[in-house]
Amino acid sequence: MTGTAAFQDLYPDHWAHCYGCGRLNEHGLRIRSFWDGDETVATIQPRPHHTAVPGFVYGGFIASVIDCHSTGSAAAAAHRAAGGDPAVGPYPRFLTATLKVDFLLPTPVDAPVELRGRIVEVKGRKVTVETTLTSKGVVRARGEAVLVKVPADWEPKG
Secondary structure, eight states: OBOSSOGGGGSOGGGOOOTTTOTTOTTSOOOOOEEETTEEEEEEOOOGGGEEETTEEOHHHHHHHHHHHHHHHHHHHHHHHTTOOTTSOOOOOEEEEEEEEEEOSOOBTTSOEEEEEEEEEEETTEEEEEEEEEETTEEEEEEEEEEEEOOGGGSOOO
16 A cells, blocks of 8 residues: 555544535544555455444445445545645545445445445536445455535635
């Protein structure tokens, strides 16, 4: 993996409160994504309270981690495309315009999940990312997200 700081660690503090990936959200999942060659990768361990039915992860958790890994991947891809150093922030903040998740197989709650993102397109304020979620060596879900950069007028004044 490239660098030691996660993409989400390089968000400005005012964009670091997301339940899924915000480093400043003490109750959140705190997803941490990194470059791995031309792909992005994150690993997270579901907790027992992420259960849908005994032994398996709730679908909302799966959608959330795909979503947040995708937004982080979009930020890193846009930063890279603009010539930014991957290890130096701040990274731009992206939000989800569309998210499609295909649930292929049940995801066990007792094992980490790996998220792998592939950047499909970086175009203006929009980035498209395809993400796979794997557990115990098997692809359990696939997602496709279209992310848009937060407008400049959303940035704090001052």
